Amino acid sequence: MFDREWEWSELTAFAADAGREATLAVVSGRRRQGKSFLLDSLARAAGGFYFCAYEATEAESLRRFGEELGQYTRAAAPLRFERWESCIDALLALGRERPLPVVIDEFPYLARSTPSLPSVLQVAYGPRRPERLESRTRLLLCGSSLGFMGGLLSGTSPLRGRASLELVVHPLDFRQAAAFWGIEDPRLALLVHSVVGGTPAYRREFVREDVPSGPDDFDAWVCRTALSPRSPLYREARYLLADESDLRDRALYHSVLAALASGNATAGGIAGCLGRPAGDLTHPLTVLRDCGLVRREVDAFRRNRSVYRVAEPLIAFDHVVSRTTRALLDRGLSEQVWESSRERFRSAVVGPHFEQLCREWVSHFASPETFGGMPIDVSYGTVPDPGSRTSHEVDVVVRGAVGQDSGVLLSLGEAKWDQVMGEKHLDRLRRIEALVAARGLDTSAVRLACYSGAGFTEGLRRAEAAGDVVLVDLRRLYQGE
Known part of the structure; x- marks a missing residue:
């Protein structure tokens, strides 16, 4: 496992939660990010049950689910289920003795063949349902369709308010x-x-x-x-x-x-x-x-x-x-x-x-000292220049918190991948700063910044030493603050 400590800690905390009732989690993220690896590792580490769906009819999915659950429970014969309601109750029964992670991976495939499945889970996880109150199953639903998984807990979705963990595994x-x-x-x-x-x-x-x-x-x-x-x-x-x-x-x-x-x-x-x-x-x-x-x-x-x-x-x-x-x-x-x-x-x-x-x-990655405050909102911007009947694109606009004030304009920056940046770029940023000030915005905390993939002229380095500009090259981008 590489650099997924935070995701792993969230998953293990959910799986080991000592609460006395069954809980539900939704894990999503695009394919190839390592979701299945994380969840399979979680199930193996805690002795839980892992089921990965694939595109199939409802009958075939129920058959596969029964076979794999039977193998997990070491039943004498494959288990047979006619409805998903029985499957979910069987999963709740797994957690009667202790907190137990149960993973249903590629959940959208199941919901596509059985559109009522989210509603089935809603009923199974009803606040006063005995099967839930007597279970400590930690059910994790996982899927790669971000649109579908994001909608599971939003708006009028049946599962809205039912999940105690929503985790997105990002690149x-x-x-x-x-x-x-x-x-x-x-x-x-x-x-x-x-x-x-x-x-x-x-x-x-x-x-x-x-x-x-x-x-x-x-x-x-x-x-x-x-x-x-x-x-x-x-x-x-x-x-x-x-x-x-x-x-x-x-x-x-x-x-x-x-x-x-x-x-x-x-x-x-x-x-x-x-x-x-x-x-x-x-x-x-x-x-x-x-x-x-x-x-x-x-x-x-x-x-x-x-x-x-x-x-x-x-x-x-x-x-x-x-x-x-x-x-x-x-x-x-x-x-x-x-x-x-x-x-x-x-x-x-x-x-x-x-x-x-x-x-x-x-x-x-930038430290608060870099721009004189904690960056909160970072975006691009467009500043009109009436004098030249044009507008200026600002590649990096930083707003942040200084003391008790939030939303303070901290920095205006220009980024050039393939150009050695010099004084003309700093002059352009100064012009933009003046235009922003002329519009009534407070620029007293602004620090101008140049970001370059090709380096800076000696003149711009001297301006940096004088405190007139913040310079960020590739080395600082990958290693500095």
């Missing part, structure tokens, strides 16, 4: 991912993360421990993994949407992702790219957000304006590099495709990804 953050891949060079680590993100299984199962030996090996690594038809990674981006069982028009969702990956960040821009009314995209964008494949970011200075970005690096890579060249890649021409796509990858994938990692660094 590794960029620092954890670098350690997991065993990459010490920060530039190489960021390039690899721009392709595969923080999904653990992509290193082990998908590329079979094929890690770039160094920065000079990155291009060849891309060709033999993400662009090779022989590699499972080559098709993975197309399968991520398949985990969401409620999606109907998958072609539309792929087109929305393609529009996002090509730089259309607003709902209007996406609609224009697809030739559809903007209102037609409200539902697809909401679904993609619920799936964790798209994130919505609100403008720090114009709260009624927001942009959408692809949240899964592998999907962004696929739509920018692979999707339109699939026929060539299928013929084994990965080197030629990569040669013609490399610059587009660096500008359309790595550049925006670097900006996002800079925002994540501020949120999770």
